[in-house]
Amino acid sequence: MDYEIFETKTRALADNDAAAEQTRALMREKGAKLVNLMGSPGAGKTSVLLRLIEGLKPLRVGVMEADVDSDVDARTVSSTGARVIQLHTAGLCHMDADMTRRGLERMGVEGLDVVFLENIGNLVCPAEFEVGADLRVAILSVPEGDDKPLKYPLMFRTVDCLVVNKLDTLPIFDFDLDRLRGHMARLRPEVPVFPVSARTGEGVAALAGWLRNRLGGEQA
Amino acid sequence: MDYEIFETKTRALADNDAAAEQTRALMREKGAKLVNLMGSPGAGKTSVLLRLIEGLKPLRVGVMEADVDSDVDARTVSSTGARVIQLHTAGLCHMDADMTRRGLERMGVEGLDVVFLENIGNLVCPAEFEVGADLRVAILSVPEGDDKPLKYPLMFRTVDCLVVNKLDTLPIFDFDLDRLRGHMARLRPEVPVFPVSARTGEGVAALAGWLRNRLGGEQA
Numbered sequence: 307m308d309y310e311i312f313e314t315k316t317r318a319l320a321d322n323d324a325a326a327e328q329t330r331a332l333m334r335e336k337g338a339k340l341v342n343l344m345g346s347p348g349a350g351k352t353s354v355l356l357r358l359i360e361g362l363k364p365l366r367v368g369v370m371e372a373d374v375d376s377d378v379d380a381r382t383v384s385s386t387g388a389r390v391i392q393l394h395t396a397g398l399c400h401m402d403a404d405m406t407r408r409g410l411e412r413m414g415v416e417g418l419d420v421v422f423l424e425n426i427g428n429l430v431c432p433a434e435f436e437v438g439a440d441l442r443v444a445i446l447s448v449p450e451g452d453d454k455p456l457k458y459p460l461m462f463r464t465v466d467c468l469v470v471n472k473l474d475t476l477p478i479f480d481f482d483l484d485r486l487r488g489h490m491a492r493l494r495p496e497v498p499v500f501p502v503s504a505r506t507g508e509g510v511a512a513l514a515g516w517l518r519n520r521l522g523g524e525q526a
Numbered sequence: 527m528d529y530e531i532f533e534t535k536t537r538a539l540a541d542n543d544a545a546a547e548q549t550r551a552l553m554r555e556k557g558a559k560l561v562n563l564m565g566s567p568g569a570g571k572t573s574v575l576l577r578l579i580e581g582l583k584p585l586r587v588g589v590m591e592a593d594v595d596s597d598v599d600a601r602t603v604s605s606t607g608a609r610v611i612q613l614h615t616a617g618l619c620h621m622d623a624d625m626t627r628r629g630l631e632r633m634g635v636e637g638l639d640v641v642f643l644e645n646i647g648n649l650v651c652p653a654e655f656e657v658g659a660d661l662r663v664a665i666l667s668v669p670e671g672d673d674k675p676l677k678y679p680l681m682f683r684t685v686d687c688l689v690v691n692k693l694d695t696l697p698i699f700d701f702d703l704d705r706l707r708g709h710m711a712r713l714r715p716e717v718p719v720f721p722v723s724a725r726t727g728e729g730v731a732a733l734a735g736w737l738r739n740r741l742g743g744e745q746a
């Protein structure tokens with residue numbers, strides 16, 4: 307064969323993995339942890355974050371809000387007093403490791419224990435790109451339906467924890483928590499599922515406890 | 527400059543536009559229309575489609591269900607007796623024009639007046655790729671929130687019609703229909719907004735009437 311086959315996607319993912327290592331090194335150096343928070347548009351990523359900023363205390367939380375456009379979420383988070391930066395992906399459908407590291411450097415990690423990256427609202431592309439996080443957390447909301455792990459398997463197969471938000475709306479939607487747990491058990495039986503309601507606060511303590519434990523209790 | 531700059535994305539989009547022309551030619555030849563139906567995971571694309579298959583009668587409707595994986599939606603649609611095909615994108619986050627044309631050829635368009643392509647649940651990537659449709663329709667659901675046009679502007683700026691689904695849940699979510707209409711009026715004032723409930727059927731007749739009109743009433 308006298309020509310090269312250049313697998314652009316494989317190559318891009320390999321470059322991204324290398325960049326993810328740099329991001330991990332940066333966070334290790336600063337003694338802070340990074341959580342990649344993913345989910346559909348409107349799943350309630352920001353609302354759950356607002357609860358966690360409170361629920362994870364005394365851990366000091368910073369937030370990077372990734373968005374295609376707008377600064378709606380950064381403004382909301384900023385009102386809590388937490389350190390926050392708005393990242394614009396200029397049309398891109400996911401955050402990659404290099405964008406994440408540049409965001410971290412720009413925001414500054416000093417004095418923080420945990421940084422949450424709120425990824426673009428999307429169940430497909432963010433699952434493909436490592437950002438160099440210590441934990442990958444997905445949020446699914448009750449109104450979206452319990453069949454989503456069947457339809458977007460990569461996302462649900464690669465997370466460390468699944469949050470089911472808008473639990474207070476369970477009575478009015480055809481969403482079966484046991485059916486969801488069944489789908490997850492087939493994909494990744496070891497992944498914990500935390501039903502919460504960002505609106506009422508239900509379930510947030512259990513989620514915060516698990517996160518605190520996984521992010522290293524010694525910092526608390 | 528003694529080297530070439532190859533704008534891969536620009537090039538891919540140009541190739542896609544050419545493929546979209548082929549898809550349009552195919553549909554013109556068959557005398558049928560193509561609707562590109564987009565929205566977040568769980569917005570209710572399939573449920574609205576089930577209502578439209580009924581509501582658009584006597585138009586004969588076919589459905590192409592695009593999914594990363596699974597055939598959940600095709601099975602649901604199939605139960606109505608409508609012609610349906612499940613397309614798997616094998617991880618890809620959107621449908622492009624070439625995949626669409628191949629899906630149409632495989633399903634067969636003969637005897638149909640309208641084909642709906644239910645795109646991958648995603649508010650970002652599908653907006654970038656023309657599939658050769660006569661109409662682009664987005665579905666936003668009440669639980670997702672009224673701020674989505676601010677966060678995913680390309681999608682909302684490029685549709686011909688916006689459907690707001692799960693209208694029956696308006697009392698329990700912080701969703702302001704007027705605020706949404708305001709966002710849309712700033713992006714694209716000429717785009718009609720149809721509030722519907724796929725669950726109760728509310729608003730579906732108005733949406734079906736508009737679609738029938740735009741798809742060419744002479745076929746009805």
